[in-house]
Amino acid sequence: MSDMIDKQGKLKLEIKDFASDQDPRWCPGCGDYAVLSQMKKILPNLGTPKENIVFVSGIGCSSRFPYYVDVFGLHGIHGRAPVIASGIKLANPNLKVFVFTGDGDGLSIGGNHFIHLCRRNIDITVVLFNNRIYGLTKGQYSPTSLKGQITKSSPYGTIENAFNPVQMALASGASFVARSIDRNPKHLAKVLDAASRHKGTSFVEIYQNCVIFNDGTFSKYTDSDKKKDNIIEMNPGEPYIFGANNDKVLNWNGFDFDIEDYDTTKEDSYLRHDERHGHASMEFMLASMSQNNNLPTPIGIFRHENDATYDDNLINQINEVKMKKGVGNLKDLLFSGNTWTVE
Amino acid sequence: MSDMIDKQGKLKLEIKDFASDQDPRWCPGCGDYAVLSQMKKILPNLGTPKENIVFVSGIGCSSRFPYYVDVFGLHGIHGRAPVIASGIKLANPNLKVFVFTGDGDGLSIGGNHFIHLCRRNIDITVVLFNNRIYGLTKGQYSPTSLKGQITKSSPYGTIENAFNPVQMALASGASFVARSIDRNPKHLAKVLDAASRHKGTSFVEIYQNCVIFNDGTFSKYTDSDKKKDNIIEMNPGEPYIFGANNDKVLNWNGFDFDIEDYDTTKEDSYLRHDERHGHASMEFMLASMSQNNNLPTPIGIFRHENDATYDDNLINQINEVKMKKGVGNLKDLLFSGNTWTVE
Amino acid sequence: MNPAALKVNIPKLLPNAILILNTDAFKEKNLQLAKFEQNPINDDTLKDFQVFPVAITTLTREALKDAALSVKEKDRCKNFFALGMTYWMFTRPLDVTSEWIKQKFKSKPEIIEANITALNAGYNYAFSTEIFTTSFKISEASKKKGTYRNITGNDATALGLIAAAKKAGKELFLGSYPITPASEILHALSKYRNYDVKTFQAEDEIAGIGAAIGASFAGDVAVTTTSGPGLSLKSEFMGLAFMLELPLVIVNVQRGGPSTGLPTKTEQSDLLQAMYGRNGEAPIPIIAAKSPADCFRAAYEAVEVAFKYTTPVILLSDGYIGNGAEPWLIPNPENLPEIDITYADNAETFYPYERNPKTLARTLAIPGMAGFEHRIGGLEKEDITGNLSQDPENHQLMTELRAKKVEKVNDFAKEPEFHGEDEGDLLLLSWGSTYGVIYTALKELKTEKKVSWCHLRWVNPLPKCLGGKISNFKKVLIPEVNAGQLIKLVREKYLVDAVGFNRVKGQPLSSHEFMEDIESHLKGL
Amino acid sequence: MNPAALKVNIPKLLPNAILILNTDAFKEKNLQLAKFEQNPINDDTLKDFQVFPVAITTLTREALKDAALSVKEKDRCKNFFALGMTYWMFTRPLDVTSEWIKQKFKSKPEIIEANITALNAGYNYAFSTEIFTTSFKISEASKKKGTYRNITGNDATALGLIAAAKKAGKELFLGSYPITPASEILHALSKYRNYDVKTFQAEDEIAGIGAAIGASFAGDVAVTTTSGPGLSLKSEFMGLAFMLELPLVIVNVQRGGPSTGLPTKTEQSDLLQAMYGRNGEAPIPIIAAKSPADCFRAAYEAVEVAFKYTTPVILLSDGYIGNGAEPWLIPNPENLPEIDITYADNAETFYPYERNPKTLARTLAIPGMAGFEHRIGGLEKEDITGNLSQDPENHQLMTELRAKKVEKVNDFAKEPEFHGEDEGDLLLLSWGSTYGVIYTALKELKTEKKVSWCHLRWVNPLPKCLGGKISNFKKVLIPEVNAGQLIKLVREKYLVDAVGFNRVKGQPLSSHEFMEDIESHLKGL
Numbered sequence A, B: 001m002s003d004m005i006d007k008q009g010k011l012k013l014e015i016k017d018f019a020s021d022q023d024p025r026w027c028p029g030c031g032d033y034a035v036l037s038q039m040k041k042i043l044p045n046l047g048t049p050k051e052n053i054v055f056v057s058g059i060g061c062s063s064r065f066p067y068y069v070d071v072f073g074l075h076g077i078h079g080r081a082p083v084i085a086s087g088i089k090l091a092n093p094n095l096k097v098f099v100f101t102g103d104g105d106g107l108s109i110g111g112n113h114f115i116h117l118c119r120r121n122i123d124i125t126v127v128l129f130n131n132r133i134y135g136l137t138k139g140q141y142s143p144t145s146l147k148g149q150i151t152k153s154s155p156y157g158t159i160e161n162a163f164n165p166v167q168m169a170l171a172s173g174a175s176f177v178a179r180s181i182d183r184n185p186k187h188l189a190k191v192l193d194a195a196s197r198h199k200g201t202s203f204v205e206i207y208q209n210c211v212i213f214n215d216g217t218f219s220k221y222t223d224s225d226k227k228k229d230n231i232i233e234m235n236p237g238e239p240y241i242f243g244a245n246n247d248k249v250l251n252w253n254g255f256d257f258d259i260e261d262y263d264t265t266k267e268d269s270y271l272r273h274d275e276r277h278g279h280a281s282m283e284f285m286l287a288s289m290s291q292n293n294n295l296p297t298p299i300g301i302f303r304h305e306n307d308a309t310y311d312d313n314l315i316n317q318i319n320e321v322k323m324k325k326g327v328g329n330l331k332d333l334l335f336s337g338n339t340w341t342v343e
Numbered sequence C, D: 001m002n003p004a005a006l007k008v009n010i011p012k013l014l015p016n017a018i019l020i021l022n023t024d025a026f027k028e029k030n031l032q033l034a035k036f037e038q039n040p041i042n043d044d045t046l047k048d049f050q051v052f053p054v055a056i057t058t059l060t061r062e063a064l065k066d067a068a069l070s071v072k073e074k075d076r077c078k079n080f081f082a083l084g085m086t087y088w089m090f091t092r093p094l095d096v097t098s099e100w101i102k103q104k105f106k107s108k109p110e111i112i113e114a115n116i117t118a119l120n121a122g123y124n125y126a127f128s129t130e131i132f133t134t135s136f137k138i139s140e141a142s143k144k145k146g147t148y149r150n151i152t153g154n155d156a157t158a159l160g161l162i163a164a165a166k167k168a169g170k171e172l173f174l175g176s177y178p179i180t181p182a183s184e185i186l187h188a189l190s191k192y193r194n195y196d197v198k199t200f201q202a203e204d205e206i207a208g209i210g211a212a213i214g215a216s217f218a219g220d221v222a223v224t225t226t227s228g229p230g231l232s233l234k235s236e237f238m239g240l241a242f243m244l245e246l247p248l249v250i251v252n253v254q255r256g257g258p259s260t261g262l263p264t265k266t267e268q269s270d271l272l273q274a275m276y277g278r279n280g281e282a283p284i285p286i287i288a289a290k291s292p293a294d295c296f297r298a299a300y301e302a303v304e305v306a307f308k309y310t311t312p313v314i315l316l317s318d319g320y321i322g323n324g325a326e327p328w329l330i331p332n333p334e335n336l337p338e339i340d341i342t343y344a345d346n347a348e349t350f351y352p353y354e355r356n357p358k359t360l361a362r363t364l365a366i367p368g369m370a371g372f373e374h375r376i377g378g379l380e381k382e383d384i385t386g387n388l389s390q391d392p393e394n395h396q397l398m399t400e401l402r403a404k405k406v407e408k409v410n411d412f413a414k415e416p417e418f419h420g421e422d423e424g425d426l427l428l429l430s431w432g433s434t435y436g437v438i439y440t441a442l443k444e445l446k447t448e449k450k451v452s453w454c455h456l457r458w459v460n461p462l463p464k465c466l467g468g469k470i471s472n473f474k475k476v477l478i479p480e481v482n483a484g485q486l487i488k489l490v491r492e493k494y495l496v497d498a499v500g501f502n503r504v505k506g507q508p509l510s511s512h513e514f515m516e517d518i519e520s521h522l523k524g525l
C-alpha cells in the first residue's frame, strides 16, 4: 500500500495497478473491451484505494467484467448482482461498489432488483452493457431487442416492445442516470467517471456492440456517416445541437422537441441542458427520444440529483438509536423483560 | 347459459350472476370491499360471458379477490400473478383476464413480472390495491410506504423512497394507466370499466385504506374537508380544475404546473387533459405529482393508447407462418431432414 | 377482557395463556378505573402471555354499520366477534353457533343477523390478518438455578444471532422478506439498531439472501430468515453461497405445506428441501431447534459453524416453536463460547481456496484488506487458487472437498441428546419441535421394555455415533410432523428398517396418539 | 474447412462428427468453385454432423487489428484461432502450444505474438459464447427396419412435445428462459408456429413456469424447459403446480453443478433436487431420457402422464444427450399412443377436486366452459369441493391422496428395461444418459458371473418390480454421473446395501473405468 501514496500523502494509482492476472475472454472486436479500458483509465483517479473497490456482476459476457480488474470481485448469479452489491455496501459503507450487468442480466431476470436498487438510492454504480441480445447463451432476444428482430429464439422476429432502460431508471428513482456508447471512448470515460463519483445509485446504459450475435445494431450511432445525425450529446448548459455539421438544434415547444436549423443569432432562445433541474417532464421526454425515430438519441447525463442515500440513512438511524437508547450491551439485552430467578 | 341471453340475442348478466359462494373475509371497514362492489357492478356490462372471465391473483389480502366473484379464478403465489395471467391469455386469447394484486405482491416481489407485462402489452387488466403496507402479513412496510413510516419492520421509520406505481407502469410501456380511490365509488367504477374495456395491458392503481395496519394513509384524499384541495380529477377535454370550490386550476408553464385561481374568462387558455396525446413529458409530469406536496394528486386516466398487443402479434405470427409454410402436419415434421431407411 | 377483568384475572392465568384484549376498552378512563398506571398492552405487565390486542368495539361497529340497531345493541355483539376469532384459531366451523344464535334470538331477526355478522366478521378478521399462528403452550418446568424469562422461538432466534455477532465482534446483517411465521425475527431484529444490527427488508426472498451473501463477503455476520415457500425461492442463491463457501445462516421457520399450504399452521416438512433443494452436489449443514428457548442456542451454534467451516448453515425452526413461548434460563454472555473469525494475514501467499487442514474451511479475506484483492463466483474453481477451472479431476476433487467439509461439522457438534440406556428394545429418534411432545410422552410411558430416546440437534451431518446407537436397538421409531423425512435419511444411511410416526395435520403431534403408537410397537417386541 | 475441403471430406466423415466451418470462406465464389448449389451451412447437407459455423477470418483479423502484419500474414493465423477453439472444447491448456509457437517462429517475434494472440482469441471466442457444450458421439447402430434420421436430444424433446400436443388435439405452450444446455429446445420449438406451438420467452425461469401453469389452466399442453439453476428458481411454482394438480411438463437438461458450476459440461446431479426441491410434502413423477433419440419418447410419455394423472411431471435429460445426436428410428405418428384429455361434463355435479377413482386424477374444467366457473390456488383445499380448508384431518387426507396419485403412475409405466437373467451376482441399476456407456461396457464385459442390468425410465415412482429384482442379486451397483443420488432412493426404499460408481467430472462416465469397477466387484463375489 505505502508505495501507492505519493509525497503529499495522496493516493497515487496507475492503470497497471488494476491489471488482473486473467486475460479478458471476450470475442475479438466485442464492445466490452472498450468499456474495460475506459474503466481502467478512470479507476486510478477516483481517490479510492484499490482494496476499497468491489465489482459485482451477474451472468453474461458483460458479467465477466470483474475477473479483468484487480479489485475485490463477486461474480454472482444471473440477474442478482444488485442485491449482492446492496449487501456489500450496507455491510461496509466505506466501499465503492460497482455492478456490471447486461440487458438480459439487468433488465430481464434482474429487472426487479434493478428498480428496487434505484428506488432505495443505495450508493452503488450500475453499468449496463446493452447489446440488445443475450450474448453468452448464443443469441436469444432480450428485453431491449428491437421489435421484429430475428434471433435464435425469434426466427420470425420478436413480437415484444423493447424496454427503455433510461426511463426505467428514472421512474424507479435512481439519482444519477446516463447513457454512453462503446465506440465513443472519451464520452464513455467522462460518463463513467461522473457516475463513479456520484453519491447514490448511479446508472449508466452503454450501447455495446456484440459482434457475434447482433453486429451493427447501433451502427446508426457509430458509423461515421450517420452518427452525427442520430446522436445528440447532452452537455450541461449547452443547447441540444447535433447534425453532420452541428447544424441542427432541438427546440422545446412546451410538450415536445422540434428540430430546427441551428442559428447562432438565436442562441439565447435555445433550451439548455440541465441534468440537475429535476423536471420530470424534461427528463422523461429526453429519455423517450431513443425510441422515437424522428428525433436523435441523446447520450450524456439525464439526471444528476443529490438525494439522501439508503446507506447514509441506515448509518444515521443506527447512530440516532444509539444516542437515544445507548450503545447496546449484550447482557442487558438478554436479561431484559420480565425475569425471575430460581435459586 | 341460455337464460343469460336476452330476446335480442344479447348477453344479459346481472350482479347476482357473479356472486360466489364464498363470503369476503376482509376486516370490517377494509377498502377492498369497495373495489369488490364496483367490480361486480361493471362486470355484467362488459359484454363478456362469465365463463370467459378469469381472475388471477398472488398472495395478500387484496389477492383473495378471486374467491369472491363467480368467474374462473386462480389464486397463485406471491408476486407471480402477471405471469400466470400471461399464460392464460396466450393459451386462449378469447378470455378476458384480470390480475388483482397489492403494493407488496405487485411491486415488491412481483415488480419484475409487472413491468414485463406492461412492456409486452398483453391484453390483461391489472388492478393494484395500494394500501402502502403489507396487510396479510400484519403490517410491514411496502415499496409504496412513505419514507419515515413506522411499521412492524421499521420501528424507527422506513429509510426507503416510495415507488411511484403510475410512473413505473408508464415507463415500462403499459398502454392504459390510471388511478382511483376506494372511497370514490363512482370514479372507481368509471376507471375500472375503461380499463376492462381497453385492449392491451391496462393498469389501475387504487388507493385503498387498510383500516388495521395503515388506517388513514390516504385521508388527505378522502376526508371531506381536505380532498378537494388534494385531489384533481383528470377528465378528457377538461382543464385541471380542483379546490374546495372548484376555484383552482393548473397551468402548464412548459416544464411544470403552476397553480392559479380558476377564472372562467381564461377558460380557453387552460391546458386540457388528453390521455391519448402520447407526450412523455405530460404523462410523466402528471404522474410525478402524487409525490409532490405542492401539487394536488391526479386521479383518472394518465395514458390511453392503442398499440398492438402481444397476444394479437402472436396469433398473427402463427397465421402468417401457416400461410407461408402450410399448416403443420405431424408426419412431415417427424420425417423431415436427412432420413434413410433400413429394410 | 377489559382492564378491570384483566386486573382480576392476571394472577389466575397460566404463563403463555392466550389473551385477546379489546384495545377500545383500554382507554385512559377504564385504565384508571382498573388502577393501571400505564396501558398494560404497551408495558411489560403481560410479557408472560400471548397477547392479541384487537380493536373489537370499533371492528364490530364497522361490521354492523348497515344494521338497523342502536350502538348499544351493536356493541353487545362484541362477544360474538371475539368468539368468531377464537373459532378461527381452533379451526372450528361457525354453523353450529349460527344455528344456536338463530334459536336463541328467534323472535329478533335483526339481532340474529347482527350476531351472525359479528361472528363471521371476527372469524374473517382473524383469518385476514394471519394474526394467530399455531402456538400452543410449551412449558417444561425447569428447576435449574438461574435467571429466567419467557421467550418465543422467534425472539430467541433473534437474540441468539445478536449474541453470536457481538461475541464475534461483528455487526449483524439480516436480509429478509416478511413471511408467516418467520416475520417476527425480522421485527425483533429491526428494533436493535443500537446493537449494530442492520435489517434489510428486501424486495423478495431472493434479494434477502443475496444481500446477506454480499454482507458476508464484506465481513458482517450475515443471516436470512424465511419460511417454506421463501426457502424455495432461495434455492439458487443457496447454491451460490455453498460454492462461494461464505459463512451464512439461513433460518427457515417451517409452516404447513406444500405451496402456500397452511401458512399459519406448523409442520416439519422442509427437511428434505433443506437437504437437497438446489442444483448439483451441494450439501449444507442443518441444525434444528427443539423448543422456543432452544432457538437461542441453535442460532448461536449456527453462526459458530458458519464461520468455523466457511459455509452456509440452515437452521430449521417451525411455527410451533417460533410462535410458542417458554421460560428460558438466560445465559451469562461471558459463558457463551468465543467465536473467533480469522482472516488471511499474508498477502503474498494468499489464495482464497486454500483450506484449513482441520476444518477444510477456506481462507477468508474481505474488501478493505489491502493486497488481498481477489474474485470469487459460482463457476467451478481450481483447488487452492480459486481460479476458474473446467478440469475434470479438479471438479471431482472440489466436489469431494466440499462434501467432506460438511462431514467435519461432526468434529464441532456435541453428541446428540440421549435419554435412556445405550441398548434396548425401542429407540426413539427425533429432531426439532417434536421434543416437547416426546418428552411428555416418555414421562408418562409405563412399560417394562427398554425405551431410549435420541434427539438430534444437527440433522446434517448425522452424528457419527448414530449408526452404533441404532444398531443396539430392536426397533427404531421416528416421529415427525411430516410424511417421513428424517426417516429417509436414516434408512438410507444405516440401512435400518426404522418406522415412522407421521402426522401431517398442521399441528404438533398429539402426545396421546403418540403414546398409543409407542405402546403398540412395544407390544410387538 | 473451406467449401472445397468440405466437399471432398463429407463422405469420409463419421455421422455426428464435429465440423468447424469458416463462414467467411463460404461466400458465393468459393461455393461455386466447390460446386455447391446452395450454401451447405443453411440447407440440410450437413444435418448428420455437429456444425459450428464461425466467421474465423473476420474474427482473426479483428483479434490482430493492432498487429503490425499484412492482411495475408494475419490470415495465416486463422488456423491457430481454430486450434484455440478446439483446445477449449477439449479443455486443454494453451501453454504447450504457445511454447511450441515460440520455438517455431523464434526469429519472428511479431508472428509469435500474432499466432499466440489468435490462439487465445479462438479459445476465448469458444469460451465466451458457450458455443460448444459437452456433446460426444453417441451412436448405437440399430438394425431395426424403418426410417431413420439423426437427431439431438434437445430436438427430439421438442418433437416429442409437439407430437403429444398434436395427438391430444391441443396447442402446445412453452414458457421458458434461455439457459445452456436447454436453450435449443426453445429454439427448436420457436420454429414451429405453423404447428400451433406458442413459445413464450419469459423474463426469467419463474415467469417461464408460471406462464406454463396459466396456459395449462386455460387448456394448452404446457411445458417449461430449463437447466439446474433454472430448476432451482422454479421450485416455488412447482409446488403450486403440484397443489393445483394441473398437467405440466418440466424439462430439466442437467449440467455441471452446483451453482453456475460447469454450464457447458454434463452431470446427473439434479435428481434429488427434482425429488425434493420444494417446500412441504410435494412428490412429482420423474421420467429420465436415456439417449438423444429417446428424448422423443420420454417427452411424449411425460405429457401422457401429466394429463392422465393431472400432475406436473419432471423430465430429466442432460447436456450429454441434449446436445449429442444419434440415429432415430422415426415413429409413424399413427402408432403413437392416443392421448385423450377429458373435461368435466356436468356443471351441476362438478367439483374440481373430485377424483377419478382409478388414477386419482382430479376433474378438470377450463375457462370458457360455461357453468364450470371455479377457483383454485395454493392454499390447502378440501377434498372433492376444492374449497379452502384448514381442517387437520383433511390436510392429512389430501397429503396422502396426492402422494398416492404419484404411486399410481406405476399403473401406467411399462416395466423398466431389463437385460440379463432375473437373478444372479451383480445387478447394474441405472437411469438417464449413462445408458450408452453401460450398454457398451456390458457388451465388452467378459465374465462367468451373472450380471444383469436394469435401466429405469421412471425414477419416481420407482417401479413396483424393483424390490423383487434387487433381492435376487448378491450385489447392486449403481453408476451415476453425480456423487450418488439414485442410490440414496434405492437404499432408503429397499434397505439394500447397493454400491455406487460415481464420477463428478463434468463428463460422461468412462466406459473403461466403469468396466474395471465392475470387474473388481465381480472378483469379490
Ligand SMILES: Cc1ncc(C[n+]2csc(CCOP(=O)(O)OP(=O)(O)O)c2C)c(N)n1
Binding pocket: A059, A060, A061, A062, A063, A077, A078, A101, A102, A103, A104, A105, A106, A129, A131, A133, A134, A135, A136, A137, A142, D177, D178, D179, D180, D205, D229, D230, D233, D260
Ligand atoms: C438462472 C439462470 N438462468 C439463465 C442462465 C443463462 N444465461 C446466462 S447469461 C444469460 C443472458 C446474457 O445476456 P446479457 O445479460 O444481455 O449479457 P451479454 O452476454 O449479452 O453480455 C443467460 C440467459 C443462467 N446462467 N442462470
Ligand SMILES: Cc1ncc(C[n+]2csc(CCOP(=O)(O)OP(=O)(O)O)c2C)c(N)n1
Binding pocket: B059, B060, B061, B062, B063, B077, B078, B101, B102, B103, B104, B105, B106, B129, B131, B133, B134, B135, B136, B137, B142, C177, C178, C179, C180, C205, C229, C230, C233, C260
Ligand atoms: C414467497 C412468499 N413470500 C412471502 C409471503 C408472505 N406474504 C404474503 S402476502 C404478503 C404481502 C402482502 O402485501 P400486499 O401485496 O401489499 O397485499 P395486502 O395484504 O396489503 O393487500 C407477504 C409478504 C408469501 N406468501 N410467499
Ligand code: SF4
Binding pocket: A025, A026, A027, A029, A030, A031, A032, A061, A062, A131, A135, A136, A209, A210, A211, A212, A213, D128, D129
Ligand atoms: S458473444 Fe457478443 S457480447 Fe459476448 S463476448 Fe462475444 S461479441 Fe461480446
Ligand code: SF4
Binding pocket: B025, B026, B027, B029, B030, B031, B032, B061, B062, B131, B135, B136, B209, B210, B211, B212, B213, C128, C129
Ligand atoms: S389487514 Fe388491512 S388490507 Fe387486509 S383485510 Fe384487513 S383492513 Fe383490509
Ligand SMILES: [Mg+2]
Binding pocket: A060, A102, A103, A104, A129, A130, A131, A132, A133, A134, A135, A142
Ligand atoms: Mg446482452
Ligand SMILES: [Mg+2]
Binding pocket: B060, B102, B103, B104, B129, B130, B131, B132, B133, B134, B135, B142
Ligand atoms: Mg398492501
